[in-house]
Amino acid sequence: MRLVFAGTPAPAVxxxxxxASSDHDIVAVVTRRDAPLGRKRIVTPSPVAAAAEELGLPVIRADRLDAGVTEQIAALRPDLGVIVAYGGLVREPLLSTPSHGWINLHFSLLPRWRGAAPVQHALIAGDAQTGASVFQLVPELDAGDVFGAIAQEVPPSATAGELLASLAEDGAGLLADVVQGIADGTATARPQQGEPTYASKLGDDDGRVRWDEPASAVLGRIRGVTPEPGAHTTIDDARVKVLAVRPAAPDAPPLAPGALALHSREVHVGTSSAPIVLETVQPAGKGAMRAADWWRGLRATDLVAAS
Incomplete structure (x- = not known):
């Protein structure tokens, strides 16, 4: 088949x-425009654009799938559109332009966590299992019939970035199988079953640690917002990024929510249940550092992290 692929971030690569390694012909790769990144704001192609150029595939850079992009894609006479984390909506008439429409690889077990940030919300919610689904794109958000899905247990220490990378690799195989099934005429899509939940895009406040929650919820939030938008708290009126954490030992002394203490050379923070261990932090204006080293430089006692 003649494929149009739309995607932007690293999990789509x-x-x-x-x-690209299959028997199908990718006639165009659609991705968002190059964007300034880093402190020096260097204009950088998206991970998908960089991979497409390496593979020698034609690239269409667009932040919106507007009439101009629709005309470009229609001229290529695609049989199927494939979208993986592009970052924009496919609307009519583009939705019906390929003869087989569009399919979407989504990183959740639909209908749970429809929307922009399914992996992050799964971790924040404490889900024990997540996965990836390939479904037929329809006008309603992530509501189309599902061709196939894979399930994956959530590792207890995984961050959103780590879990998404794992699902991206496994999901690529699922997606390739569905594409081949559509080409063969053997693919079958079934309606989604269950009550939908929604995973809105995360903002800065989603990364604010709520120390008055139980330890499991605190750990889930921190891992769910790592690396983006990032976990943070306020200590002694200064913002501190929380980069890595783990549960404290079962015999660790209890602490009030948000209270910090050094115990067995570890920096502990209290929650509404058990304390957790800060492993890596990044104070404002500084680089990432071991939490114990940061603590020694504070020269302070009775610190409390703001929820």
């Missing part, structure tokens, strides 16, 4: 590479 394994799917692009897998399809």
């Amino acid at each position: 394994p799917s692009l590479r897998r399809l």
